[in-house]
Amino acid sequence: MHDAPAQFMVRARDLSKVYTVGSSKVAALNRVHLDIPAGSFTAIVGTSGSGKSTLLNLLGGLEAPTAGQVSVAGHPLHRYSESKLVTFRRNNVGFIFQSFNLLPQLTALQNVALPLSFRGISRPRRERRARQVLHQLGLAQHASHKPAQLSGGQQQRVGIARALVANPKIVFADEPTGNLDSRTAEETLQLFRAVNRSLKQTWIMVTHDRHLASFADTIVAISDGRIAEISHNQLSTSLEVSPPCED
Structure with missing residues (x-):
């Protein structure tokens, strides 16, 4: 498969993943075809065990496919070694997790700045960029707070800030609201x-x-490791949204 054209951030062809469990083989994904336009917001929907998280892991370079091809931001991930996948993730991808994955001993500012330390960026530059993103997400006044001093919604926003701090081309969120109440x-x-x-x-x-x-532009429904339906959501284009104010 050729690299993804500029209009597509993600292209997957015949993407499959098989896990070995004991003496059995379990097909988590089965020949998935998917194109995701650059700049779009896509939701992958399915029940537990449908293959949705496996698909996200393959698209994000967290796992290698058993078969098939996947290109993300022009990178043919199916050809990459583990070390090359690490470099790809560091330079191109932001991840947001259900459990927030914040380090409890670090402040919000330090948690957000952490990805930049892996790039060799100086501490003053790391902290300046982290403060900028915290401010954009309405958390400037909580920069010195540790996770235990923050609400669930605030912790998730710190996680979002951490995903955005290195200005990634693509952001992946795996059940990001699973630990939040419905309003949050x-x-x-x-x-x-x-x-x-x-x-x-x-x-x-x-x-x-x-x-x-x-809330997404496109909804990809997945069932039994296959894409069951792709729908384009008109509601999302009419939603009025704005960045949050300071708490």
Whole structure:
């Protein structure tokens, strides 16, 4: 497969993943074809065990496919070694997790700046960029707070800031609202929309919640390791969103 054209951030062809469990083989993904335009917001929806998180892991370079081809931001990930995948992720991808994955001993500022330390960026530059992103997400006054001093919604916003701090080309979110109440979950998705629109980054989110998926431009429904349906969501284009104010 050739590198992804400029209009597509992601192209997958015949993408498959088989896991070995004991003496058995389990097909988590089966010959998936998928194109995701650059700058779009896509939700991958399915029940537990449908293959949605496996698909996200393959698109994000966290796992290698058993078969098939996947190109992300012009990178043929199916050809990459593990070390090359690490470099790809560091330079191109931001991840947002359900469990926030914040280091409890670090402040919000330090957690957000952490990805930049892996790039060899000086501490003053790291902290300046981290403060900028925290401010954009309405968390400037919480920069010195540790995770235990923040609400669930604030912790998730710190996680979002950490994903954005290196200005990635693409952001992956795996069940990002799973530990949030329904109101905070909706506020988080409104924030996703605002950031996606303002920064023109490509966002891909995995969720089991059809309502939350309605915030995305495109909904990809997956079942038994196959794409069952792709729909384009008119509602998402009419949503009024804006960056959050300071808490």
